[in-house]
Amino acid sequence: DTGSAAAVPIDPRFDIAYVTPVTIGTPPQTLQLDFDTGSSDLWVFSSHTPTSQIRGQEIYTPDKSTTSKLLDGHTWSITYGDGSASRGNVYTDNFTVGGLAVASQAIQCAQQVSSSFTTEESIDGLLGLGFSTLNTVNPASQLTFFDNAKSKLGSPVFTADLKNKQAGTYDFGFIDKAKYTGEITYVPVNPDPGYWTFTSSGYAVGSGNFSGSPITGIADTGTSLVYLPTAIVTAYYRQVQGATNSRNYGGYVFPCSATLPPFTFGVGETKFTIPASYMSYAPVTDGSSTCFGGLQSSSGIGVNIWGDVALKAAFVVFNGANPPTLGWATK
Numbered sequence: 001d002t003g004s005a006a007a008v009p010i011d012p013r014f015d016i017a018y019v020t021p022v023t024i025g026t027p028p029q030t031l032q033l034d035f036d037t038g039s040s041d042l043w044v045f046s047s048h049t050p051t052s053q054i055r056g057q058e059i060y061t062p063d064k065s066t067t068s069k070l071l072d073g074h075t076w077s078i079t080y081g082d083g084s085a086s087r088g089n090v091y092t093d094n095f096t097v098g099g100l101a102v103a104s105q106a107i108q109c110a111q112q113v114s115s116s117f118t119t120e121e122s123i124d125g126l127l128g129l130g131f132s133t134l135n136t137v138n139p140a141s142q143l144t145f146f147d148n149a150k151s152k153l154g155s156p157v158f159t160a161d162l163k164n165k166q167a168g169t170y171d172f173g174f175i176d177k178a179k180y181t182g183e184i185t186y187v188p189v190n191p192d193p194g195y196w197t198f199t200s201s202g203y204a205v206g207s208g209n210f211s212g213s214p215i216t217g218i219a220d221t222g223t224s225l226v227y228l229p230t231a232i233v234t235a236y237y238r239q240v241q242g243a244t245n246s247r248n249y250g251g252y253v254f255p256c257s258a259t260l261p262p263f264t265f266g267v268g269e270t271k272f273t274i275p276a277s278y279m280s281y282a283p284v285t286d287g288s289s290t291c292f293g294g295l296q297s298s299s300g301i302g303v304n305i306w307g308d309v310a311l312k313a314a315f316v317v318f319n320g321a322n323p324p325t326l327g328w329a330t331k
């Protein structure tokens, strides 16, 4: 079997996140989930979420599904890097993504979500595509959709083709040659503690020389920006007139009128260039002439993160074979 579904930016102005339609239960209930390779919980706004915490999101109502089953005594609780959090109980039910079906997928129903989830009306929940070791369900951790689907897939892979300010695609079980150019460069993945961790072969700022220093980080579709070591980030913003590291805004900002250099990163012998237009994330507040950079320092995070700003510049194969690998191709 295979599956293919659109990854739609939640905001047409800047790519903060992407959502993908999924169906849950019988008859099918459609929700828009944020596919996140940086976590491994599949959780949804639900009939168990207090109405005071719901603001326009679609919800999953297990009682309306003839195939839902309560996973008795199981609970979950997750906190993300940006401090947002959610927790609740667990059902199993039929689940499909782009025509690919899993019979009894663990569906984590939110009984509590933090305010940043309530205010993000376009996200009805998350679909974790990290390794199942990161799943937070107690007393028995649950498998991700990808791990449940793997045995039905022609090839144990999913691919991310995220795009700038337009809909991209998540494919499951096959690699679409029409979505990339040249050859796919595969690199090893360290699946501990549960992220798609790989090592980039180096970077260049603008037309500067390529520095071949290895950068270990995670490929994370659920993170908007790129977070790299401070030395790389300061080298980049040294080339941006008026750039400063703002404590007030929590990162590098610059005049929106500034000329930005592109940023190149290596995977094996292949070079990927993030165009300057991706490197300006958004005005710090609506209408401001100060813009927040798409490249920020990872020093406060503890891990380097290749988020959407970088992933949009490539076609990425998440190969769930044993051992897992990551494939990168230009497009």
Ligand SMILES: CC(C)(C)S(=O)(=O)N[C@@H](Cc1ccccc1)C(=O)N[C@@H](Cc1c[nH]c[nH+]1)C(=O)N[C@@H](CC1CCCCC1)C(O)(O)C(F)(F)C(=O)NCCN1CCOCC1
Residues within 6 Å of the ligand: 016, 017, 034, 036, 037, 038, 039, 040, 078, 079, 080, 081, 082, 083, 084, 116, 120, 134, 135, 136, 220, 221, 222, 223, 224, 225, 301, 305, 307
């Ligand atoms: C708007 C912005 C300034 C660019 S932002 O940084 O706030 N963007 C958010 C994503 C977002 C989307 C839509 C609306 C609002 C926010 C962002 O990039 N958040 C990262 C920031 C970060 C990462 N690290 C440090 N800071 C994050 O938490 N991403 C997680 C998924 C997000 C969570 C909020 C809602 C959207 C999806 C993540 O899963 O990708 C993660 F990997 F960063 C993470 O936190 N993974 C949780 C890993 N745990 C380990 C223990 O076991 C359980 C799982």
